[in-house]
Amino acid sequence: KAGVTQTPRYLIKTRGQQVTLSCSPISGHRSVSWYQQTPGQGLQFLFEYFSETQRNKGNFPGRFSGRQFSNSRSEMNVSTLELGDSALYLCASSFSLLAEGYEQYFGPGTRLTVT
C-alpha cells in the first residue's frame, strides 16, 4: 500500500506570493491533517479535514486555508507569504477522525522557503 505523498517536496517562493501544497492520503483513509514544523515552534497543527469538511483548525491566520476533495486528496494554500512561513509542512492521513484514536501516517513533507 502506497504511503502518504506530498508534492512538491521543495519550494522556493518570494514574499507576497501564494503557494498551494498537495497531499494524497493512503488509499481508504478519510482524514487528512496538516502541520507546520519549524525549529523555533516545533510541530503545530494547522487543520484536519474529514469527508471534505474541516473538523478542526489550529491557531493560524486566515492566510492559511485548505480543502479536501471527494477522493480524500487535500490541498493547503498560503496567501501573501511572509518570511516566517518558511517551514516544513507535513501532511498526515488516518482511517478516521483523530478523536477516535486512529493512527496518523505522515508524508515526507514539503520544505517551503520564503525569500
Add this chain to the structure above:
Amino acid sequence: AQSVTQLDSQVPVFEEAPVELRCNYSSSVSVYLFWYVQYPNQGLQLLLKYLSGSTLVESINGFEAEFNKSQTSFHLRKPSVHISDTAEYFCAVSDRSGNTPLVFGKGTRLSVIA
C-alpha cells in the same frame, strides 16, 4: 487545552546504554498519548500509543512507554540503544472528545554515540 512538555531537548547516550526520554502533559480531560520518531529528512512515524487498557505499551523495536495518570507522564524508555535509534522523538497528546487536535511536544533529539 492540552499541552506537552518534553523536558530534554537533547539526549546523548552511548550505544547499548539505556535511555529515558521524558514527557509530561497537561489536560483537563481524558487523552490519548503517542510517541513519534522522525529520522533525518523524513516525516514522522508512530512509535507507540496509549489509548486505554494496560498502562505499559511497547513498540516492535524495543521501546516502551508507561502512562502514569497521577504524574501526568508518558516517558519513553529503551534498555539498550543502537546507533540506528539516533533521531528526533516527539511526544503528542490528543483529546478523546475530538474538540482539540493533536498537540506535540518540542521534541527530544536522541544521539547515540558509538
